Amino acid sequence: MGSPVYMQIFEDIKKKINNTELKPGDIVPSEAALCRDYGASRMTVRKGLALLVNEGYIYSIPGKGNFVSKPESNKYTIYFDEMENPINRVDQTRLLEVTIIMPDEKLAGELCTTRNKNVIMIRRLFYTEGVPVAYDVKYLLYHKGMPIVEKEIEHATFTEMISNNMPIFALKKEIMIYAQIPDEEIKRHLNIYHNLSLLVVEQKLFDKEEKPMGLGITYFRGDYIRLQGTNA
Amino acid sequence: MGSPVYMQIFEDIKKKINNTELKPGDIVPSEAALCRDYGASRMTVRKGLALLVNEGYIYSIPGKGNFVSKPESNKYTIYFDEMENPINRVDQTRLLEVTIIMPDEKLAGELCTTRNKNVIMIRRLFYTEGVPVAYDVKYLLYHKGMPIVEKEIEHATFTEMISNNMPIFALKKEIMIYAQIPDEEIKRHLNIYHNLSLLVVEQKLFDKEEKPMGLGITYFRGDYIRLQGTNA
DNA sequence: GAGTGGTCTAGACCACTCA
DNA sequence: GAGTGGTCTAGACCACTCT
Known part of the structure; x- marks a missing residue:
């Protein structure tokens, strides 16, 4: 004792x-x-x-x-990382595009910005053992110190892209998970020829003033990823 | 101050x-x-x-x-309830079947039991505004006080089914989320005629000795549900 | 041996609730 | 006014690390 x-x-x-x-x-x-x-x-x-x-x-x-207390019976903790999940991990990435765009209505709304503000768009493919498993798009509000060097972006997770110049403790993050049928472009990128679902994960990062800093959408092949969590 | x-x-x-x-x-x-x-x-x-x-x-x-500390940058808290989610809620349920089954190899493995032990299977449909939005299957290891009365099962969430006779604080729960194409049976139940993804959520409940008590699988229409979380 | 965090005491004063 | 939790003090002894 x-x-x-x-x-x-x-x-x-x-x-x-x-x-x-x-x-x-x-x-x-x-x-x-x-x-x-x-x-x-x-x-x-x-x-x-x-x-x-x-x-x-x-x-x-x-x-x-x-x-x-009355127990919170439906609360779960999950760990999500674009590059690594319980049944697989991304071992290779391919940068498709890095450009500056003007956001459309919807994106401007999501990022709480206006249509005339610059947004960095990054499109990538993730591979596991040579097979494309996810198509990834990030939209970052431009601010000083933003990584636009390909070398820095290619293999970085969303958090890494932003935490280069922002203390990571201050970040608030939101996640949204849903299932979707792939469109033709994604089918082409992910070599999907038959019927297959996508698991889509949207991540939104906020600064300490609760203003959005970026939006990331990752389209995973449904047979590639499972998200796991516990109430611990 | x-x-x-x-x-x-x-x-x-x-x-x-x-x-x-x-x-x-x-x-x-x-x-x-x-x-x-x-x-x-x-x-x-x-x-x-x-x-x-x-x-x-x-x-x-x-x-x-x-x-x-080094911050845990990829930890999220999500609230999941079969009956209620951020963009919709189940307002009606239909009990398809309640039976006692002998588990197959896979299910027996999941529940850490043997193939000669009784398992209660409950199949339901969930509706929102008259439209079927999810197909739900639960497997419960039988134990005393288990609800097998239809009235008690029909509208209950997984946690409610089990917490009737088990202090809820002791429950450990695991969740698994993935995307899938519906099979013919599910298409029929959910009135799916065109291409549509399912978001599948598996819940597993454990007692305080970490032994599984039940497995629940809910197949949501992809256009019906989104799971949300934050790192708060 | 000097410095660190971990545990613990026996008081104190406060604001609050309830009868 | 008696009981409750919230904050705070000024000590104490311990096991541990570092040099």
Whole structure:
């Protein structure tokens, strides 16, 4: 029993919640009561309770008490990287095009910019063992230090392109996942001759002021990629 | 400036990390130094640092110091619910079948069971505004209190089916997302006559001993669903 | 041995809720 | 006014790292 007191408190209460001995909405014994039960000081008890709060088991209402939470049952954590996924990895890329474009209505809206502002467009193909597995398009709002050198762009992930000149902790990212039938251009790029679905992943990156910095759309062959996640 | 001292410490250091004034791998000023800087007690300083640890900004090495982390740049949180998604919601369901089956090799493997154990199979259709949008199959390992009453199953999400008799906090869940072309049966169920992709979401639920309790596969019309997430 | 973080105490004052 | 959680202090002892 070498484990710290606050850990005991944490584990004990967690067990009671998992046993339904304490149910969502129930009040947890008060801090003073826990101090008595464990012969511990209040700071120690609070440290145990803080762990339960962090893991979403309980929440506090000042002046009232600590209460058992309703679990968030449909929350998942997934790790996504254009270049690497649970069943495969990109081992080669081909740069199709790097150009400056004027965005159309839709793209300007997505990037919260106007149609007369320059946008860098990067189109690439990703390969695994010589086979094209994904078609990738990025739109970056131009700003100083932006990589427009082919060498820097060709093998970079979206985050890498932008984090060259932007501290990465400040980035907010959104992801959108959907399924689609390939159009003729994508079929040609990905050597698709028969019926095949695409898994499309859109990534949008924001700066710390919540302004969009870029949009990336990756069209994966459906038989190439699976995204995995857990509620851990 | 009514905000607590520990919050000041937290914000200040966070800002320095986002400014790259402190870079990944750098050492954070020692707790003693921060006590001096802020005229605060050690417990207060430690509370501020604990926040940074929780949010993944720093980590501690006992006897050495606190260090700035490398950010996890490809981690996303998504909320998935069979019945409800960002662009639509299921407003009606139809139970196609509830039966007891013996699993085939593949399913037995997925559920870590043997081919002679009973498995409950539930097949349903989901509708939005009268249109079939998803075909849903669940496989549940039978155990006491399992819902086999149609009324209880028809409108339940996967988690609800199982959490009736199992404390929900103990559940571990895995999710897998991929794109697929519909087979003839699914085309018939979902009234698909032209080319259309499916977005397939597999959910696997585990008990607290990490043993699988059930597998759910939902085949969504590609034009019906988009999954969204953020790195928040 | 000096410095570091990890655990813990026994108090304190505050704002809040509830009866 | 009694009870609750939120913040904070000024100490303490420990195990650890580094030199």
